[in-house]
Structure formats: C-alpha cells, structure tokens
Amino acid sequence: MKVSIERSALLKAMSQAQSVVERRNTIPILANVLIEAEGNDISFRATDLDIEVVDKVSGMVERAGATTVGAHTLHEIVRKLPDGAMVELSDDGTSGRLDVIAGRSNFSLATLPREDFPVMATSEYACNFAAPAAVLRRLFDKSKFAISTEETRYYLNGVYMHASDGDNGKVLRCVATDGHRLARIDAPLPDGAADLPGVIVPRKTVGEMRKLLEDDDMEIAVSVSETKIRFATPEITLTSKVIDGSFPDYTRVIPQGNTRRMEVDAAEFAQAVDRVSTVSSERSRAVKLTMEEDRLVLSVNAPDSGAAEEEVVVAYGDERLEIGFNAKYLLEIAGQVDRENAVFMFNSSGDPTLMREGNDESAVYVVMPMRV
Known part of the structure; x- marks a missing residue:
C-alpha cells in the first residue's frame, strides 16, 4: 500500500478513529486502526467491538492495499505535523512496518496483519430513515445530561430513542433518566421512521455520533435493528450495538397534575x-x-x-x-x-x-x- 493524504483530512479521520479506540486494550489489534486503500478512497476503520467507525478520505492511491497501525500513535504524529503538509503512508506488505513521511519527518511504525482486524457483522436493519443533523443534535444534546452513570442499572446508561405519540401526532422521541432527573425531547417523525423499534443508544455512542452532527445542512442516514444502530454521512459511518435491556416506563414519572x-x-x-x-x-x-x-x-x-x-x-x-x-x-x-x-x-x-x-x-x- 502507498497513499498520499493532506494532513488536515488525515487528522480529522484519525481523531474520529482514536476516540473510539480504548486506551487500554487486552487485545492488541483493537488498539489499531485498519487503513484500506482502493481507487481514490482511503478508509480508516476503528472498533472497540461495541462501536465501529469508518471514515472515507479522498487521497492519491499509488498502490492499493491494507494494513493496521496503532491509532493513538498515528493520531499523535499527524497532530504534530505542520498545517498543509502532505503525508505519505506506505508499507511493502512484508516488513511489518508502516512508513509515515511528511516533508523532512520520517516515522516507521509497527503494524499487525489486516486479517486479524475484527469487522462488525452487518445487520439487517428493520428501519431506515434520514433526519437533518440539527434535529438529531437537538434530540441527543438536550437529553444526554440525564444519562445514568450507575453501571448496575445498565439499561439507563444511554438515550432511549423511539417513535411515540406526541401532542400533535407522531414524534421521534429521545428520553434519558438516572432516577433523579429525566429529559424527554421530541422532534417531528421523519419519513420511514414509523416502524422504529425502541432502542437504547449507549452513552459512548451518543458522544461519538455527536461529532457527525456539526454541519446543520447535512442529512444523516439512520438505520436501526433490534441489536444495532447506524448513523451515516457520505464520508463517515458509525455503527453501534444498542443496550440489551428494557427502558422503564418513563411516562409514569412525568407529573400531570402540577398546577x-x-x-x-x-x-x-x-x-x-x-x-x-x-x-x-x-x-x-x-x-x-x-x-x-x-x-x-x-x-x-x-x-x-x-x-x-x-x-x-x-x-x-x-x-x-x-x-x-x-x-x-x-x-x-x-x-x-x-x-x-x-x-x-x-x-x-x-x-x-x-x-x-x-x-x-x-x-x-x-x-x-x-x-x-
């Protein structure tokens, strides 16, 4: 593999990848990012076995191929390179090393075989819809503060997203509670979301997904199954397991008679x-x-x-x-x-x-x- 990428594009991809990768790993391959180059696209894939993020970047691909390299190390190197630098990544497929070259800087990083990298199994998604980034950002930003941090009540460690009946028809609703406070946020139900199964989106996924929602004009494709949820933009795909548990009946907590x-x-x-x-x-x-x-x-x-x-x-x-x-x-x-x-x-x-x-x-x- 031999590719060249502009530093800012590479830094953006590596920032997203390294935040998914856990700092401490008992499985060495999970500390790595999988880099795949084909055509004009270079993709960076990272996972902690519960979340997987794939970021596609345009670059110059001289020689197609794939390898895995330490996510945090590569991120730190790219972060410290000067703005506007062109970064060349190359490996010969036999030495077990990835060469990172930018201007006068030259690094040689240890790699692991791409065959060892776990790829999250694709799921049959029962519900697919698109929603503006601004709508999803409001739903999750306003509810996430109430997510519980108590591991014993694991079913409260996320935001419960589902289709529900609002005061003026069907709504897309996000709810979070820790037993002391509760947030319930509604948005108009997007086309195709009527059959949305209620899913609990984990706290870490909410944080990672939030990074996809910076551009107000962007539509985010959302796919949901009983066990997984996927958020996708043209460049980035974030797939996550959902919390396996039943969210409590929050409607009983919301007071109706307060005058x-x-x-x-x-x-x-x-x-x-x-x-x-x-x-x-x-x-x-x-x-x-x-x-x-x-x-x-x-x-x-x-x-x-x-x-x-x-x-x-x-x-x-x-x-x-x-x-x-x-x-x-x-x-x-x-x-x-x-x-x-x-x-x-x-x-x-x-x-x-x-x-x-x-x-x-x-x-x-x-x-x-x-x-x-």
Missing part, C-alpha cells in the same frame, strides 16, 4: 443557583427555593461552611412554597433552555417538578426534590 407555575429568566436563574451553591457542601449541594407572590428566594445553609441567599424576580401567583433541589441538577436543566424563559410546574415540596422552555411542549424535564 403551581413559576416563570423565570433561565440565564438569571442559573447564575443565581450557581452563586448561592458556592457555599454548600459538595456532598449534598442542596439549594432551597422559597416562592411567594412574584418573588423567588434561593438559599443555602451549610453549617460547616456558611450560608447564602439571593432573590430573583419571577412570575408566580400561587401560595407560598418551599422546595429543595440538588444544585447540579438545577444547573444542568437550566442549561438546556434555548429560549429566554424557563417554566417550572410544582405540586408540593415532596413531588417531582416539571420544567419546560417557555410554552414549548417538545422538551420536558423532570427533577426530583431533596429534603432541605
């Missing part, structure tokens, strides 16, 4: 929570909200470190209410609000609280209170 309504400037609210929580003990980080006629008082009382209080102007017309929350959860939920105002719906100090972005029903958040 006490508070509307507040989202940015002002987040800043006030951040300020008062400075004195709270790290373990609990509890913030008390006291609401009465058009005013909200945020307070923290940490006996070992001090106390803080701040008043915020809000729209609130119900009877006085005191309720406590974990400051981190409040900040994360307030950080999702794209509009100016956040609307909180309360029932009592012991019941889950619902939050929306203004009058937008397509994004709903639930947070459990704390005793303060």
Whole structure:
C-alpha cells in the first residue's frame, strides 16, 4: 500500500478513529486502526467491538492495499505535523512496518496483519430513515445530561430513542433518566421512521455520533435493528450495538397534575443557583427555593461552611412554597433552555417538578426534590 493524504483530512479521520479506540486494550489489534486503500478512497476503520467507525478520505492511491497501525500513535504524529503538509503512508506488505513521511519527518511504525482486524457483522436493519443533523443534535444534546452513570442499572446508561405519540401526532422521541432527573425531547417523525423499534443508544455512542452532527445542512442516514444502530454521512459511518435491556416506563414519572407555575429568566436563574451553591457542601449541594407572590428566594445553609441567599424576580401567583433541589441538577436543566424563559410546574415540596422552555411542549424535564 502507498497513499498520499493532506494532513488536515488525515487528522480529522484519525481523531474520529482514536476516540473510539480504548486506551487500554487486552487485545492488541483493537488498539489499531485498519487503513484500506482502493481507487481514490482511503478508509480508516476503528472498533472497540461495541462501536465501529469508518471514515472515507479522498487521497492519491499509488498502490492499493491494507494494513493496521496503532491509532493513538498515528493520531499523535499527524497532530504534530505542520498545517498543509502532505503525508505519505506506505508499507511493502512484508516488513511489518508502516512508513509515515511528511516533508523532512520520517516515522516507521509497527503494524499487525489486516486479517486479524475484527469487522462488525452487518445487520439487517428493520428501519431506515434520514433526519437533518440539527434535529438529531437537538434530540441527543438536550437529553444526554440525564444519562445514568450507575453501571448496575445498565439499561439507563444511554438515550432511549423511539417513535411515540406526541401532542400533535407522531414524534421521534429521545428520553434519558438516572432516577433523579429525566429529559424527554421530541422532534417531528421523519419519513420511514414509523416502524422504529425502541432502542437504547449507549452513552459512548451518543458522544461519538455527536461529532457527525456539526454541519446543520447535512442529512444523516439512520438505520436501526433490534441489536444495532447506524448513523451515516457520505464520508463517515458509525455503527453501534444498542443496550440489551428494557427502558422503564418513563411516562409514569412525568407529573400531570402540577398546577403551581413559576416563570423565570433561565440565564438569571442559573447564575443565581450557581452563586448561592458556592457555599454548600459538595456532598449534598442542596439549594432551597422559597416562592411567594412574584418573588423567588434561593438559599443555602451549610453549617460547616456558611450560608447564602439571593432573590430573583419571577412570575408566580400561587401560595407560598418551599422546595429543595440538588444544585447540579438545577444547573444542568437550566442549561438546556434555548429560549429566554424557563417554566417550572410544582405540586408540593415532596413531588417531582416539571420544567419546560417557555410554552414549548417538545422538551420536558423532570427533577426530583431533596429534603432541605
């Protein structure tokens, strides 16, 4: 194999590949990226056996072929090369070495046989549809903060994507929860997605897939089966196993009868929570909200470190209410609000609280209170 690639194109492909590859591997071949050159295309394939990413790059192919080389090492080399450099990759197929040449720099890297590289088995995808990158980015960005990190409840370690009934017809819905907070985000259902089987997209896949969604004008092809999900652009294909488990019935957690309504400037609210929580003990980080006629008082009382209080102007017309929350959860939920105002719906100090972005029903958040 002998190919030449522009440094920026190679760096982009290697960045995507090395982030999939785990730093510590008991299986040596999984630390490598598979480079395949044919025609005018050079593809870079990386896997951790749960996720596989293939990135196609245009370049000059002098001699077709394939080899595997350490993903992190090659990424570091390319990252340190000067901008605009042409990088030549070549191996003779017998020496077990890949030569990397750019200008006056010359590297010789150990390779492993391409036959040893595991390629993820192709799946029969039951559902295929296309969605704009901006739509998918909103669905996953707004829900991923609520993914659980508790390994024992593995079925909560991802975003549950499915077709559902919304207020105005069928929707493509993403839900994530860790038992303390929940995010439910809706988007119009794309053509072909009506038969979408509900799948739990793992946390790592959400992070990797997010890199494909930078270009708002791009359509992303999504293919889903019972065991796998695939996101594809013309250059990059990301295939991942889905979490094998049943997502709990989240509809039972979303309160329907909360009538006490508070509307507040989202940015002002987040800043006030951040300020008062400075004195709270790290373990609990509890913030008390006291609401009465058009005013909200945020307070923290940490006996070992001090106390803080701040008043915020809000729209609130119900009877006085005191309720406590974990400051981190409040900040994360307030950080999702794209509009100016956040609307909180309360029932009592012991019941889950619902939050929306203004009058937008397509994004709903639930947070459990704390005793303060």
